[in-house]
Amino acid sequence: MGKKVKKESESPPKDVFDPLLIESKTPATVVLMLSSPENEVLAKACDALYKFASKGDENKVTLLGLGALEHLYKLLSHEDPLVRRNAIMVFGIMASNNDVRKLLRELDVTNSLISQLAPEEDVVIHEFATLCLAYMAVEYTTKVKIFEQGGLEPLIRLLGSPDPDVQKNSLECIYFLVQDFQNRAAVRELNIIPPLLGLLESEYPVIQSLALQTLEVISKDRETRILLGENKGLDCLLNILENNELSDLHIKALAVLGNCLEDVHTLQQIQLTGGLKKLLSFLEVSTIPDIQKNAAKAITKAAYDSEIRKILHWEEVEKFLLSLLEINSDEVKVAASQAISAMCENTDSKCVLGLQGIPQLVQLLSSDNEEVKEAVVTALTNLTTASPRNASVIAESEGIVPVMNTLNAQRDGAISNAIAVLTNLSLQEPSRVSIQSHGIMSALVGPLRSTNSQVQSKAAFAVAAFGCDADARTELRNVGGLGPLVELLHSKNEEVRRNACWAVMVCGSDELTAVELCRLGALDILEEINLSTKRKNKFSEAALEKLLDNNLSQKYSRMGYLSSSNIITNGFYDCGQIKHGGKFLSLEELSKQELTDRREIIFINAKPRENIVVQKVQDVSPSVSERSSREKSRKGKGKKEEEKSKEVIQVTPTVQEEISSHWLPPPDFILMDYINDASKTILPLTTTREQVVALAQFVADKMGGTVVREQLHNFCWELDMSETEFELKSNIVPIAKIKRGTFYHRALLFKVIADRIGIGCSLVRGKYNRAWNEVQLVEHSPKGLLLPPQEYVVDLMFEPGRLLKQGSAKADQYKCI
Numbered sequence: 001m002g003k004k005v006k007k008e009s010e011s012p013p014k015d016v017f018d019p020l021l022i023e024s025k026t027p028a029t030v031v032l033m034l035s036s037p038e039n040e041v042l043a044k045a046c047d048a049l050y051k052f053a054s055k056g057d058e059n060k061v062t063l064l065g066l067g068a069l070e071h072l073y074k075l076l077s078h079e080d081p082l083v084r085r086n087a088i089m090v091f092g093i094m095a096s097n098n099d100v101r102k103l104l105r106e107l108d109v110t111n112s113l114i115s116q117l118a119p120e121e122d123v124v125i126h127e128f129a130t131l132c133l134a135y136m137a138v139e140y141t142t143k144v145k146i147f148e149q150g151g152l153e154p155l156i157r158l159l160g161s162p163d164p165d166v167q168k169n170s171l172e173c174i175y176f177l178v179q180d181f182q183n184r185a186a187v188r189e190l191n192i193i194p195p196l197l198g199l200l201e202s203e204y205p206v207i208q209s210l211a212l213q214t215l216e217v218i219s220k221d222r223e224t225r226i227l228l229g230e231n232k233g234l235d236c237l238l239n240i241l242e243n244n245e246l247s248d249l250h251i252k253a254l255a256v257l258g259n260c261l262e263d264v265h266t267l268q269q270i271q272l273t274g275g276l277k278k279l280l281s282f283l284e285v286s287t288i289p290d291i292q293k294n295a296a297k298a299i300t301k302a303a304y305d306s307e308i309r310k311i312l313h314w315e316e317v318e319k320f321l322l323s324l325l326e327i328n329s330d331e332v333k334v335a336a337s338q339a340i341s342a343m344c345e346n347t348d349s350k351c352v353l354g355l356q357g358i359p360q361l362v363q364l365l366s367s368d369n370e371e372v373k374e375a376v377v378t379a380l381t382n383l384t385t386a387s388p389r390n391a392s393v394i395a396e397s398e399g400i401v402p403v404m405n406t407l408n409a410q411r412d413g414a415i416s417n418a419i420a421v422l423t424n425l426s427l428q429e430p431s432r433v434s435i436q437s438h439g440i441m442s443a444l445v446g447p448l449r450s451t452n453s454q455v456q457s458k459a460a461f462a463v464a465a466f467g468c469d470a471d472a473r474t475e476l477r478n479v480g481g482l483g484p485l486v487e488l489l490h491s492k493n494e495e496v497r498r499n500a501c502w503a504v505m506v507c508g509s510d511e512l513t514a515v516e517l518c519r520l521g522a523l524d525i526l527e528e529i530n531l532s533t534k535r536k537n538k539f540s541e542a543a544l545e546k547l548l549d550n551n552l553s554q555k556y557s558r559m560g561y562l563s564s565s566n567i568i569t570n571g572f573y574d575c576g577q578i579k580h581g582g583k584f585l586s587l588e589e590l591s592k593q594e595l596t597d598r599r600e601i602i603f604i605n606a607k608p609r610e611n612i613v614v615q616k617v618q619d620v621s622p623s624v625s626e627r628s629s630r631e632k633s634r635k636g637k638g639k640k641e642e643e644k645s646k647e648v649i650q651v652t653p654t655v656q657e658e659i660s661s662h663w664l665p666p667p668d669f670i671l672m673d674y675i676n677d678a679s680k681t682i683l684p685l686t687t688t689r690e691q692v693v694a695l696a697q698f699v700a701d702k703m704g705g706t707v708v709r710e711q712l713h714n715f716c717w718e719l720d721m722s723e724t725e726f727e728l729k730s731n732i733v734p735i736a737k738i739k740r741g742t743f744y745h746r747a748l749l750f751k752v753i754a755d756r757i758g759i760g761c762s763l764v765r766g767k768y769n770r771a772w773n774e775v776q777l778v779e780h781s782p783k784g785l786l787l788p789p790q791e792y793v794v795d796l797m798f799e800p801g802r803l804l805k806q807g808s809a810k811a812d813q814y815k816c817i
Contacts, residue, residue, distance in 0.1 A: 027049070027052055027059075027062055027063060027066060027068075028066055030045050030048050030049055030052075031045075031049070031063070031066045031067065031068045031071065033045040034046070034049075034068065034071035034072065034075070035071065039078075039080040039082070039083055042075065042078070042080070042083045042086075042087075043080070043082045043083050043086050046072070046075065046083065046086030046087050046089070046090055047086050047089075049063060049068060049072075049090050050086065050089045050090045050093060053090060053093050053094050054093055057096075057097055060093075060094045060096070060097045060100055061097065061099065063094065064094075064097070064099055064100055064103065068090070069091075069094070069100065069103055069104070069107065070107070072087045072090055072091060073107050073109060073112070075087035076088065076091070076109070076112045076113075076116070077112065081122065084116075084125065085122055085124050085125050088113075088116060088124075088125050088128045088129055088132070089124065089128045091104075091109070091113075091128065091129075091132045092127070092128030092129065092131040092132045092135075093128070093131075095131070095132040095135035095136060096135055101135060101136055101139070104132075104136060105136070105139065105141065105142060108145075109132075110133070110136065110142060110145045110146055110149055110151065111145075111149050113129045113132055113133055114129075114133075114146070114149055114150065114151040114154065116129040117129055117130070117151075117154035117155070117157075117158060118154070119157070123161070123162075123163045123166060126158060126161060126163070126166045127163060127165045127166050127169060130155070130158060130166060130169035130170045130173055131165075131169045133146065133151065133155070133169075133173045134169050134170075134172040134173040134176065137173045137176035137177055138176055140180070143176070143177050143179075143180055143183065146173075146177060147177070147180075147182065147183055147186065152174075152177065152183065152186050152187060152190060153190055155170045155173055155174055155177075156170075156174065156187065156190050156191075156192050156195060158170040159171060159174075159192075159195040159196070159198075159199060160195055160198075164202070164204050164207060167199065167202070167207055168204070168206060168207050168210065171199065171207060171210045171211060171214060172210055174187065174192070174214060175210055175213055175214045175217065178214060178217050178218050179217060181221075184217070184218050184220070184221055184224070185221070185223075187218060188218065188221070188223060188224050188227065192218070193224070193227050193228060193231045193233060194231055196211050196214060196215055197211075197231060197232075197233050197236055199211040200212070200236055200240065205248060205249070208246075208249055209248075209249060209252060212249060212252035212253055212255070212256060213252060215228070215233070215256045216252065216255045216256045216259060219256050219259040219260060220259055222263055225259065225260050225262075225263045225265075225266045226263075226265065226266065228256075228260065228266070229260075229265075229266050229269050234257070234260060234266070234269065234270055234273075234275060235273075235275070237253045237256055237257050238257075238275050238278055238279065240253040241253055241254065241257075241278075241279070241282045242278070242282070247288075250286075250288070250291055251288075251290050251291055251294055254291060254294050254295060254298065255294060255298070257270075257279060257298070258294065258295070258297065258298025258301065258302070259298075261298055261299070261301070261302035261308065262301055262302045262304075262305070262308070264305060264307045264308055264311075267302070267308055267311055268311070271311055271315070276311070276315050277315065280315060280316075280317065280320055283295045283320055284319075284320055284323065289327065289329040289331065289332050292324055292327060292329070292332045292335075292336075293329070293331050293332045293334075293335045294335075295320075296321065296324055296332065296335035296336045296338065296339040297335050297338070297339070299312065299317060299321070299339040299342070299343070300335070300338045300339045300341075300342045303339065303342035303343050303345065303346075304342060304345075306345070306346070309342075309343060309345060309346040309349065310346065312343065312349075313343070313346050313348055313349045313352075317343070318343065318349055318352045318353050318356070318357075321336050321339050321340055321343065321353070321357075322336075322340075322353070322356055322357050322360065324336035324339075325337070325357070325360045325361070325364065326360070330367070330369045330371065330372050333364060333367075333369075333372050333375070333376070334371050334372055334375040335375075337361070337364075337372070337375035337376050337378065337379040338375055338378070338379070340353050340357060340361075340379045340382075340383070341375075341378050341379045341381075341382045344379070344382035344383055344385075345382075350382075350383060350387055350390065351387075351389070351390075353383060354383045354384075354387060354389065354390035354393055355389075355390075355393060357379075357383070358380065358383060358390060358393045358394055358397055358399070359393075359397045361376050361379055361380055361383075362380075362394065362397045362398070362399035362402055362403075364376045365377065365399070365402040365403065365405070365406055366402060370409060370410050370411050370414065371411070373406055373409050373411070373414045374409070374411045374413045374414035374417070377403065377406050377409075377414050377417040377418050377421060378413065378414075378417045380394065380399075380403070380417070380421045381417045381420040381421050381424070384421055384424040384425065385420075385424055387424075388427065388428060391424055391425050391427065391428055391431065392428065392431075394421070394425060394431075395425065395428070395430065395431045395434065400422075400425070400431065400434055400435055400438065401438065403418050403421050403422060403425075404418070404422065404435070404438055404440070404443055406418035407419065407443050407444075407446070407447065408446075412450065412452040412454060412455050413454075415447055415450070415452075415455050415458075416447075416452070416454045416455045416457075416458040417458075419444070419447060419455070419458040419459055419461075419462045420458055422435055422440065422462060423458070423461060423462045423465045426462075426465045426466055427465075432466065432469075435466070436466060436469060436471065436472050436475075439475065440462070440466055440472070441463070441466065441472050441475040441476040441479060441481055442475060442479045442481075444459050444462055444463060444466075444476075444481060445476075445479055445480065445481045445484065447459035448460070448463070448481060448484035448485055448488065449484045453491070453493040453495070453496050456488055456491065456493070456496045456500075457493070457495045457496045457499050458499075460485065460488055460496065460499035460500045460502070460503045461499045461502070461503070463476065463481070463485060463503035463506070463507070464499065464502040464503040464505075464506045467503060467506040467507045468506060470510060473507050473510045473513045474510075474512075474513075476507065476513075477512065477513050477516055482507070482513065482516055482517055482520055483520055485500060485503055485504065485507075486500075486504070486517060486520045486521060486522045486525065488500035489501065489504070489522065489525040489526065489529065490525065494537075497529070497535065497537070497540075498537050498539055498540075499539075501526070501529070501537060501539035501540040501542075501543045502539040502543070504517060504522055504526070504543040504546075504547070505539055505542045505543035505546045508543060508546035508547040508549075508550055509546060509550060510550070511550045511551070514546070514547050514550035514551050515550075515551055517547055518547060518551055518554055518584070519586075522543075522547060523544065523547055523548070523554065523558070523584075524581075526540055526543055526544040526547070527544065530544060549565075549566060552566050552568060552569075552572055553571075553572050553573050553574070553575075553587075554584050556574060556763070556765065557574070557575055557576065557577065557578045557584060558578055558584070560577060560764065560765035560766075561762065561763070561764055561765065562751065562762060562763040563762050564760035564761055564762050564776075566762075566763075567755045568604060568751055568752050568755050569604075570604060570605045570606060570607075571587070571604070571605065571665070572603075572604040572752075573587050573590075573601050573602060573603045573604065573732070574601065574602040574744070574748055575590065575599075575601045576599045576601075577765060587601075587603070587665060587732070590731065590732060591665075591730065591732055593731060595725060595726070595729060595730060595731060596731060597722075598731065600721055600724075600725055600731055600732075600733045601731050601732045601733065602733055602735050602738070602745065602748060603665060603666075603668070603732050603733065603734050603735065604668070604671070604734075604735055604748075604752055605665050605666065605667055605668045605671070605734060606668055606671040606672040606674075606675055606752075606756075607667035607668060607669060607672055608669070608672050609669050609672070665732075666728075666732075666734060667734075668734035668735065668736050668737075669736075670734075670736035670737070671734065671735055671736035671752070673736075674698075674702060674736060674749075674753060675752075675753055675756045675757070677698075678695060678698055678753050678756075678757055679756070679757050681694065681698070682694045682695050682698065682757060683757055683758075688759065688775075688777055688778075689777050689803070691757075691759055692759060692761075692775050692777070692792075692794060692801075692803070693801035693803070694801070695750060695753060695754060695757075695759060696750065696794050696795065696796050696800045696801040696802075697800045697801045698753075699746050699749050699750045699753070699796055699800070700746065700796050700797070700800035700801075701800075702736075702739075702749065703738065703739070703740065703741035703745055703746045703749065703796075704717065704739060704740035704741060706797075706798065706799070706800055707797050707798060708798070709798045712797075715740070715742070716740070717738075717740040717741060717742045717745070720738075720739060720740040721733070721738065721740075724737050724738065724739075735748060735749055735752065742769055742797075743766075743769060743770045743771050743772065743796070743797060744765065744769055744770065744771035746796040746797065747763055747764075747771035747772050747773050747796060748763065748771065750763075750773050750794065750796060751763040751773060754773070759775070760775065760776065761773045761774065761775045761794070762774045762775075764815075766815050766816060767816065768816055770815060770816045772793050772794065772796075772814065772815055773793070773794045773796070774791055774792065774793055774794070774806065775791070775792055775794060775803075776789040776790065776791050776792075777789060777790055777792060777803070778790075790805065790806075791805075791806040792804060792805055792806060792811075793805075793806060793811040793814055793815065795814060797814075798814070
């Protein structure tokens, strides 16, 4: 009976299957078990898959290929806590694989994971759900989904979890999320500062480090910096710096404080509590290059604000920066130099840094590190800009040669800033002379050919700065620097084009240089620029005018006008109006042409009969010093303008004569006689009006006399001109050889003689072989009042000496308008 009872008690129900232990050595079998309806099987299968995936990345890829994730995803919402926990563990460990994360994004698992962060869920679920989210939060679209699905609030709440792994995973996820500015604002509203500051006291360095990294990112926003100050976060950061046991956190704490330095309000708080002095004291004694480098970078960022610069100056931050220049670390030197550049915006700081720092910076220019050179020379640029005192310090520190050597640096930034330093120094005469003596124009040829627009711009600007000296212009011309300068006129960069125009304008004040610039095509390019409303600028217009003013033959040919300040000298020639786009030929080129029936080229070359051989030799190639002395003598005569009417102006040798040693233009002795006769008979006259009238009659007498208006067509000057050309076997005709001259012959002769004896007049080319002179005369009223000058056209043909008021019908008739 007892056995019977025993049998009845041991026999299981007929509809229940006896427990079966299954061993599987293949992951595919275990994946199939994920479809089981039994909770225990599911839990064990998930546990086995977790252990398998933990062994390596290859196993994760294997499970991915077997479709494990799709099954596991369904288990995230399973009613059994153990099944759900084990499934999330597999998700968390597998999410480290990139291919797995791609599929997780396709399955859109973020909402399911966020739902597992509820307070009532198991700590293990929190750990692996946050781990999975942290892996996925690296990708932007996942960040958006976490934000939109309300994941920030539970993540911030879990920062207070008792489990360090949950803290670490939640913090890491938040760190990735706050890289986006939208999430930074959101976590600030969710009051993230207190829990982050609390984690700074964690016993786990990785959590402390992540907390500081997150604070560094969110403290980029001003509102967060204010909250950090209100929550005494600045004190926490300073305490970390003062604790040598936390030295591994010093760099990250300093990064957060660096952001705080960018805010005036926060910086004032630090200063008032003595925190800024503590910070600088810590930095001064620190010997860790990374800390020194990051500190300098923080100062650089903060110094962009003028108020912050004042505060930093009050705390004598300059001493700290100068001390960093002596550190044996190129990265620290670069960061310190950049901070010095930023602090230069403060005038007082610039003064301190200049006097004490320039000698150190000059020494660093000899560094083999190109980045150091660039940072140092940039600092020198900022120190010397608008600071003559600092510019003098560079010269006194023997810095000119090292700066010039930097023009050969490999980095464009170093080259452009070296040019800028030299340009700043050029404002002082002794420094400019010294720089020129070291061949600055030769050194600038390379930068002028650079492909970097910043280097091009600075180089052109330097040419403009140093080109005011005649010797410098000669050097630039001799070393072939004008070619690349002219090429810069084509630049599409507005600043490069403007500075190139400026340089051309300055160099164009030298006659030889002006001719060479014209030969290289500068005039054509400038004319093209000035036709464009977008490309032209004041310098392009001034450059064109300057080139033409120092190349009068070409100016008259192109513009058909010479003003009273355009003094015609030996070497001038009139080859007629040049067509647009046509090439302007030199006198030597024209001399090689065969005799033709085209319009003659009228040439000016007044020479005295005596000592002509000596003069020819001297006029061919006068030295630069001779030209310089003549220029100075002309400038020195500026105050004696009234005395010019009583002496004949000495004419400088022509540009064409100077540039040609193979061909000598024929002398015009008769023209010299004209000038001498005019000076004897016309200069003694008391009024300018009388002189103008007398000169007009003098010119008309030399050019065939008065012409009756009605008989103008019978005035056969063309035949005489052809005979003269045939006699000379050349199209080039000295003006005094013309005995029967028409309007444009007489007007040119009038202008030539007037310029020599000091009568101001202009020369205007008209149509139909017309040309005329315009003079300005001041009339005295009966009451003795001085009236404004009136402009007159001088009649040289019909009634020589008659003055026709500009704008009158008779003046227009004379001009054939």
